[in-house]
Amino acid sequence: MAITRYNPLRETDHPVMPRRFSSLLDDFFNDVVTSDTGRMFVPSLDITEDESHYHVRVALPGMKKDDIHVDLQDRRLTVSGERKEEQEDKDTRYHLTETRYGNFERSVMLPENIDQNKIDARFEDGILKLDIEKKEKQVNKQIKIK
Secondary structure (H helix, E strand, O other): OOOOOOOOOOOOOOOOOOHHHHHHHHHHHHHHHHOOOOOEOOOOEEEEEOOOEEEEEEEOOOOOHHHEEEEEEOOEEEEEEEEOOOOOOOOOOOOOOOOOEEEEEEEEEOOOOEEEEEEEEEEEOOEEEEEEEEOOOOOOOOOOOO
16 A cells, blocks of 8 residues: 655646646745745655565755654654754854754555554664564465355
8 A cells, every 4th residue: 555645736636737837826825825934944754665574765964863752643743853953153144054953744645554552763973763673474365155
């Protein structure tokens, strides 16, 4: 089962609307809607799978392990926390600031075949790595009638 983020303006869904224009609209509305200042921190999330596991990777550069919370409730995986802004000297003049700070929360629904008791979570080099084991496949069995 593939896990994909729903995007109503994908090129395949709207061949009349050019991809470039669609991307501009996405960027504009995401910046306007996500926060009152348009500076909300939204970590990147990657999900992959192999035969036995789902692998979730969340980019959280500059954060500490203790500032990150991971919850799993009814197959809904939620990663939340706060990326705190470093306080600089008042005399410092900024020429460019692209780093985003603040509270964040990312949630994704996982497939039904996960084993909620077998999740390995580790934080290495600014990347939260979650490896979620899949349940063993149930084999259908033919039953002979006597």
